[in-house]
Amino acid sequence: xxxxxxxxxxxxxxxxxxxxxxxxxxxxxxxxxxxxxxxxxxxxxxxxxxxxxxxxxxxxxxxxxxxxxxxxxxxxxxxxxxxxxxxxxxxxxxxxxxxxxxxxxxxxxxxxxxxxxxxxxxxxxxxxxxxxxxxxxxxxxxxxxxxxxxxxxxxxxxxxxxxxxxxxxxxxxxxxxxxxxxxxxxxxxxxxxxxxxxxxxxxxxxxxxxxxxxxxxxxxxxxxxxxxxxxxxxxxx
Numbered sequence: 149x150x151x152x153x154x155x156x157x158x159x160x161x162x163x164x165x166x167x168x169x170x171x172x173x174x175x176x177x178x179x180x181x182x183x184x185x186x187x188x189x190x191x192x193x194x195x196x197x198x199x200x201x202x203x204x205x206x207x208x209x210x211x212x213x214x215x216x217x218x219x220x221x222x223x224x225x226x227x228x229x230x231x232x233x234x235x236x237x238x239x240x241x242x243x244x245x246x247x248x249x250x251x252x253x254x255x256x257x258x259x260x261x262x263x264x265x266x267x268x269x270x271x272x273x274x275x276x277x278x279x280x281x282x283x284x285x286x287x288x289x290x291x292x293x294x295x296x297x298x299x300x301x302x303x304x305x306x307x308x309x310x311x312x313x314x315x316x317x318x319x320x321x322x323x324x325x326x327x328x329x330x331x332x333x334x335x336x337x338x339x340x341x342x343x344x345x346x347x348x349x350x351x352x353x354x355x356x357x358x359x360x361x362x363x364x365x366x367x368x369x370x371x372x373x374x375x376x377x378x379x380x381x382x383x384x385x
Contacts, residue, residue, distance in 0.1 A: 158262065158282050159318040161191045161224055162340030163368070164361035167322070169196040170210060172348040180353055181214050185221040187357030190340070192218050193243055193264075195228035211237060224262060231257050243285060246272060255280030264320075268299050268306070270313045277317055285342060286310065288323020289333060293345065307336035327356070330363040340364060 149157070166181070166189045173180050181192060194211050196202055202210060211227070215237055218225035226241045227234035231254055234242045241262025244254055251265050265276035266285045273284050288301050307321060321333040322342035330341055341364055350356050 154282065155318060159339045162283060162318055162320040162342075163190045163364050164188055164357060165191040165193065165320050165322075165340055165342040166347055166357070167193040167195050167228070167342050167344050168348050169194065169198065170202050171196075171198045171200050172344050174349055174351065175353075177210060178213050178217065180348055181217050183353035184347055184357045185217060185223060187354035188361045189223060189357050190361070191224045191226060193226040193228055193342070195243075195344075197228070208233070208236075215239060226262060226264065234258065234261070241282070251276050251279035251281055267310075268302065270310055270315065273310055273313075273315050277315070281317065283318040283320060283339075284310075284315070285320050285322050286338070287321055287342075289321045290324025290329065292324040304332050304336035307333065307338050311337035325360075327359045327363060330360060331367050334364055334367045339368075 166184045168177060168180060170177050184192070192214065194214055196207050196210070211233060215225045224240040226243050227237070227239045228243050229245070229248050231242055231249065235258065239261070241264065242254055242258055243264035244251060245266040246268070251263065255263055262282050263280055264283045264285055265281040267273040267276050268286070276284060286302070286307055288299065289304055291301055301323070307319060310319065318339045319337060320340045320342045321338035325333055325341045325343055326346050333341055341360060343360060346360065347353055347356050
């Protein structure tokens with residue numbers, strides 16, 4: 149598959165990207181993922197971090213359970229930060245932050261698997277792309293309580309600024325994104341939304357995922373959006 153073809157595939161896979169670990173979920177994580185997949189989740193990231201996070205065998209067993217659900221649904225399963233775990237599971241990819249191992253090193257270790265990199269500035273985004281990132285996770289767009297290590301809130305404007313600077317790789321917005329905020333994030337330049345609490349902290353997981361995805365897909369398919377996406381006018385935030 150050519151680089152451009154892979155990029156377009158990843159772009160679609162980012163549309164409704166669920167990020168979760170056991171500490172994020174109101175209900176059992178396996179049930180949350182199963183319901184999210186039934187609702188149309190297009191990618192799942194296992195991020196087992198924070199106070200009370202699983203380690204050792206329980207963590208490994210949960211990762212295996214969630215991966216199996218994703219494989220059955222034909223949805224990519226991504227591991228946050230832990231390259232060793234990703235390789236042991238033969239996961240579909242790895243997502244790393246700016247404080248983790250370098251993207252260049254991770255790319256060498258994971259081969260052709262999907263590599264996502266968190267970026268908070270245009271400089272970080274460009275460096276990640278040069279080092280082999282398949283997509284960028286940009287945020288937090290809005291205030292979030294899901295990550296203890298979250299950076300300063302960026303606002304949707306950072307997405308627009310990256311696109312204006314010529315960064316054309318797939319981008320997923322993350323941080324405090326709700327159903328009502330999807331259009332604003334998409335209009336600013338994101339190809340998808342990565343969510344934690346909007347899905348994991350509700351009893352209506354399937355319905356929440358359906359709404360998030362519907363709003364993203366309907367906006368991306370809007371002819372007006374497709375025309376505006378080529379415009380140099382600054383969107384209103």
